[in-house]
Amino acid sequence: MRRRLxxxxxxxxxxxxxxxxxxxxxxxxxxxxxxxxxxTYTNYSSARSYWVNGSNDFIRTATRNFAxxxxxxxxxxxxxxxxxxxxxxxxxxxxxxxxxxxxxxxNRCSRTYAQGGTFxxxxxxxxxxxxxxxxxNNDSSDPNYNYNGPYSxxxxxxxxxxxxxxxxxxxxxxxxxxxxxxxxxxxxxxxIQGCDDATYWLRSDDAVQVKTFANAPARNVYLTGGxxxxxxxxxxxxxxxxxxxxxxxxxxxxxxxxxxxxxxxxCGNSFKQESSGFLNxxxxxxxxxxIKDASDDDDRRQVPDGIWTCSGSPCAPNTTVQTAMTSAExxxxxx
Amino acid sequence: xxxxxxxxxxxxSAAAAAALLALTLPGSALAQIAPVDTAPGExxxxxxAAAASYRQAARYPxxxxxxxxGAADPVLAQRVPAPHSMPGRTADSPVLSVWxxxxxxxxxxxxxxxxxxxxPRGGKSAPLEITGEVVRAxxxxxxxxxxxxxxxxxxxxxxxxxxxxxxxxxxxLVPEVAESxxxxxxxxxxxxxxxxxxxxxxxxxxxARLTGRYRDEVRDGNLVIAAEVKVEAAGRFHVAGTLYSxxxxxxxxxxxxxxxxxxxxxLELSYYGLMFHDRGAAGPFRLGTVALSTTTTMPNALNxxxxxxxxxxxxxxxxxESRPFGxxxxxxxxxxxxxxxxxxxx
Numbered sequence: 295m296r297r298r299l300x301x302x303x304x305x306x307x308x309x310x311x312x313x314x315x316x317x318x319x320x321x322x323x324x325x326x327x328x329x330x331x332x333x334t335y336t337n338y339s340s341a342r343s344y345w346v347n348g349s350n351d352f353i354r355t356a357t358r359n360f361a362x363x364x365x366x367x368x369x370x371x372x373x374x375x376x377x378x379x380x381x382x383x384x385x386x387x388x389x390x391x392x393x394x395x396x397x398x399x400x401n402r403c404s405r406t407y408a409q410g411g412t413f414x415x416x417x418x419x420x421x422x423x424x425x426x427x428x429x430x431n432n433d434s435s436d437p438n439y440n441y442n443g444p445y446s447x448x449x450x451x452x453x454x455x456x457x458x459x460x461x462x463x464x465x466x467x468x469x470x471x472x473x474x475x476x477x478x479x480x481x482x483x484x485x486i487q488g489c490d491d492a493t494y495w496l497r498s499d500d501a502v503q504v505k506t507f508a509n510a511p512a513r514n515v516y517l518t519g520g521x522x523x524x525x526x527x528x529x530x531x532x533x534x535x536x537x538x539x540x541x542x543x544x545x546x547x548x549x550x551x552x553x554x555x556x557x558x559x560x561c562g563n564s565f566k567q568e569s570s571g572f573l574n575x576x577x578x579x580x581x582x583x584x585i586k587d588a589s590d591d592d593d594r595r596q597v598p599d600g601i602w603t604c605s606g607s608p609c610a611p612n613t614t615v616q617t618a619m620t621s622a623e624x625x626x627x628x629x
Numbered sequence: 630x631x632x633x634x635x636x637x638x639x640x641x642s643a644a645a646a647a648a649l650l651a652l653t654l655p656g657s658a659l660a661q662i663a664p665v666d667t668a669p670g671e672x673x674x675x676x677x678a679a680a681a682s683y684r685q686a687a688r689y690p691x692x693x694x695x696x697x698x699g700a701a702d703p704v705l706a707q708r709v710p711a712p713h714s715m716p717g718r719t720a721d722s723p724v725l726s727v728w729x730x731x732x733x734x735x736x737x738x739x740x741x742x743x744x745x746x747x748x749p750r751g752g753k754s755a756p757l758e759i760t761g762e763v764v765r766a767x768x769x770x771x772x773x774x775x776x777x778x779x780x781x782x783x784x785x786x787x788x789x790x791x792x793x794x795x796x797x798x799x800x801x802l803v804p805e806v807a808e809s810x811x812x813x814x815x816x817x818x819x820x821x822x823x824x825x826x827x828x829x830x831x832x833x834x835x836x837a838r839l840t841g842r843y844r845d846e847v848r849d850g851n852l853v854i855a856a857e858v859k860v861e862a863a864g865r866f867h868v869a870g871t872l873y874s875x876x877x878x879x880x881x882x883x884x885x886x887x888x889x890x891x892x893x894x895x896l897e898l899s900y901y902g903l904m905f906h907d908r909g910a911a912g913p914f915r916l917g918t919v920a921l922s923t924t925t926t927m928p929n930a931l932n933x934x935x936x937x938x939x940x941x942x943x944x945x946x947x948x949x950e951s952r953p954f955g956x957x958x959x960x961x962x963x964x965x966x967x968x969x970x971x972x973x974x975x
Contacts, residue, residue: 318673318968318969318970318971318972319969320676320969376927377927410965410968412676412965412966412969432691433691433692434886435691435692435867435884435885435886436691436867436884436886437867437884437886437922437924437929438924438927438929439886441927449958450958450961450962453676453679453962453965453966453969454675454676454679454966466713466714466715466826468827469713469715469826469827470715470825470826470827472811472813472827473715473813473814473815473825473826473827474813474825475813475815475823475824475825489768491766491767494766494809494811495809497811497827497829498713499710499713499729499811499827499828499829499830500710500711500732501710501729501732501733501809501810501829501830501831501928502809502829505707506707506732506733506831506929506931507927507928507929509884510694512691512958512959513679513683513962514679514682514683516675529716529718530715530716531716532714532716548701548706549711550711550712550713550714551711551713552713552714552715564697564700568703569694569696569697569700569701569703569706569882570686570694573682601674601675628674628675629672629673629675629676
């Protein structure tokens with residue numbers, strides 16, 4: 295109870311300080327990433343804890359101390375991104391959120407879609423391809439239209455998505471784990487310790503990539519990612535990476551899913567896995583875990599076609615634009 | 630430009646954002662974002678930017694989009710496999726790249742797999758061996774291959790550093806619709822270092838095929854190209870095609886999908902007329918790439934890509950629709966975002 299009181303007080307202060315913004319605030323819907331067990335699907339606390347590390351809490355920070363309402367999705371992160379317990383569950387929960395239904399922790403969007411609410415999805419890691427599959431199959435002319443859930447309703451109701459180190463093009467970590475022959479790539483601390491069904495569908499091969507089974511997203515997907523390496527694991531990843539996902543995937547690049555990119559040359563908005571709908575934000579010096587739990591306030595850098603401006607013009611790629619900002623803080627200043 | 634020399638101005642209401650952060654972040658203060666003078670812009674900038682892009686995209690229906698000048702053919706981009714790589718143990722180790730000839734193979738075709746060992750500073754490396762184990766999603770091994778660079782079978786050129794293997798999917802494993810197979814590739818370098826990665830391919834038995842008959846007309850201001858399909862088993866089918874100018878430039882993309890019963894049907898690709906005004910081109914056009922898929926279930930069964938399928942007649946530009954489509958979902962999303970960004974309620 296005490297834990298909820300503090301943010302509530304802060305929220306009241308915020309409302310007084312910034313009433314117009316509060317009135318128009320979006321509701322944030324959080325979609326987690328790959329899991330090694332089903333706990334986030336069966337237990338709300340696990341899904342909520344995904345975004346927390348000690349006293350750091352991505353959701354608290356991104357929502358400016360809960361000034362914006364939020365809803366936490368929990369799906370089966372051990373299943374392939376396109377399956378009913380993944381994309382299907384996520385789609386259903388997003389629609390629930392837009393209808394004002396509470397998540398497992400009692401959090402609900404204060405305004406429903408019918409009441410004029412706006413909804414921003416924040417997705418981490420495998421949450422990226424899950425959202426790509428939903429938003430790329432929302433129209434009746436799409437290949438897998440409403441395949442196992444109300445994708446068209448999701449696309450109608452959400453305003454945009456932000457992905458944090460999204461595995462849009464899979465992960466070389468999955469390639470390494472599934473090959474069973476790269477012991478020096480240590481992913482023991484990651485989410486892909488074994489080649490389970492979700493990992494199998496997160497490989498770099500085009501035959502399992504979401505782009506093969508979906509169209510361009512119906513709503514914009516804004517991309518940020520981390521470049522803090524993890525010892526051992528990063529040895530198996532091309533270019534900059536966050537220890538689990540390589541840049542070519544986080545930034546949904548066209549061409550090879552394992553092309554070697556850094557903050558200077560990662561693909562811009564015109565060379566994505568789809569012809570439209572994927573847009574760069576920036577990059578943070580966070581690893582794959584830090585980026586989702588606001589535990590590492592560190593440098594941020596501009597990337598090609600990124601959002602930061604220097605003296606009124608887009609900053610040059612690789613410019614340090616912040617020196618102590620988490621991705622959660624980035625999200626908090628975008629609304 | 631660096632932190633110390635850049636004059637950084639914290640834009641407009643980004644200052645308000647900073648103030649809010651100071652209020653809301655534990656232990657935070659302006660100092661946390663003090664080195665900044667860069668900012669994503671004023672409050673609501675993302676909402677406004679998204680709204681603007683939706684208004685632009687709303688000029689076309691979801692089923693038909695122009696291809697920007699110089700942009701790649703979106704159908705081809707999804708069907709041409711890209712090599713993917715795995716670095717070796719050290720920075721000086723070769724990199725193992727693997728790919729298949731197609732993203733998806735249509736039964737009863739043999740699967741063609743490729744691999745190369747590339748030196749980090751350019752050039753190929755000669756491996757002692759490259760082998761592959763074909764496995765199903767659950768890990769069940771169903772075959773082994775040895776990659777060769779001898780110019781025979783799947784290997785088109787001898788000693789070019791590209792190693793190739795052919796795999797015949799056993800008859801009892803040919804899927805009813807489609808299945809994803811992985812290939813655990815293991816290369817042993819000349820120095821005895823082992824590098825492994827995972828390739829793969831889709832293998833499918835589509836329930837429909839393009840017969841090769843097409844027809845075109847202008848209907849309601851749009852260029853409609855109908856493709857005849859022969860359906861063997863009831864299901865859902867998706868077709869996408871890219872229209873090219875006669876100069877060979879992709880002009881537009883369209884898709885269609887339908888539930889179809891066994892028999893012969895026509896699927897219509899409708900290219901929204903505005904794209905021809907935008908490009909100042911009235912045809913004739915070439916249907917450069919057509920991709921049919923059976924999408925009854927995941928994974929989808931992809932038919933082989935058909936190229937240069939059809940050439941349309943020439944039509945006067947005036948017959949094509951010149952008004953924006955006004956896609957209602959995107960327009961509504963834009964309006965909602967704009968209202969949100971302005972701080973008002975709808």
